[in-house]
Amino acid sequence: MRDKIKLLKALADETRISILQNLLENKHCACSIVPKVRKAQPTVSGHLKILEEAGVIESEKIGTNIWYKIKNNNAKKILKILNIKKIKTKKNC
16 A cells, blocks of 8 residues: 555656656656756756655666666556656657
């Protein structure tokens, strides 16, 4: 039950939803997420940390960049139920 509550709390933020919209189909590096959500890099990093600690996303360091992708299928299902769709983006890194 705690995991489900943690998931819902992680999803209960507009910036984190925006981040997830960017990650719905593809993985992205943090450098491409920051301009898409129109928040400062430290703010985005904090939200990415919350999502990762909740088990919603996972990260992988490739070279000097950290790439993120959604790993929790329940998060994807919740976004679909809420009719939250992907944002078309280009990978910048």
